[in-house]
Amino acid sequence: MLYKFLLPGITFVLTLVFGFWLSHVxxxxxxxxxxxxxxxxxxxxxVTVIQLIKFLKGVDALxxxxxxxxxxxxxxxxxxxxxxxxxxxxxxxxLMLTIHRVAPVVLVIAMVIIMLNLKGV
Ligand code: HEM
Numbered sequence: 001m002l003y004k005f006l007l008p009g010i011t012f013v014l015t016l017v018f019g020f021w022l023s024h025v026x027x028x029x030x031x032x033x034x035x036x037x038x039x040x041x042x043x044x045x046x047v048t049v050i051q052l053i054k055f056l057k058g059v060d061a062l063x064x065x066x067x068x069x070x071x072x073x074x075x076x077x078x079x080x081x082x083x084x085x086x087x088x089x090x091x092x093x094x095l096m097l098t099i100h101r102v103a104p105v106v107l108v109i110a111m112v113i114i115m116l117n118l119k120g121v
Pocket of ligand 1: 016018022023024037041076080087097100
């Protein structure tokens with residue numbers, strides 16, 4: 001089961017690495033790093049959703065997992081929205097950065113609980 005989430009895990013870690021690198025280089029953002037960070041993030045979402053769909057097919061008690069999936073989805077939306085807004089210098093930068101830093105933590109917690117509940121399926 002765990003190895004099936006290897007690719008989602010690797011792409012997520014790469015997203016974090018390029019995120020911290022992008023942050024470290026600072027504003028104005030390096031276009032290449034920004035696009036790599038954004039595209040790997042998109043790739044991570046796609047491969048994770050593909051794997052989740054495969055596992056969710058066999059699950060009976062979906063309610064709890066669905067709540068966590070909604071939390072995870074909200075985190076992803078928050079990440080894409082705050083990332084885009086930071087790059088466009090829209091709204092409050094400090095608030096967007098805080099959202100962009102907190103959302104990955106909540107996302108990881110939700111995903112770990114989801115995977116623990118899928119285990120053995
Ligand atoms: C799964 C999705 C994503 C994750 C987990 C993620 C994670 C991160 C992390 C950990 C940082 C470093 C923050 C820090 O310095 O503490 C970062 C920086 C950044 N990310 Fe993302 N990110 C994601 C998606 C995106 C997307 C889609 C965009 C653009 C549309 C984006 C734009 C940015 C920008 C502009 C920064 C630099 C912030 C700054 O320090 O000024 N991110 N990201």
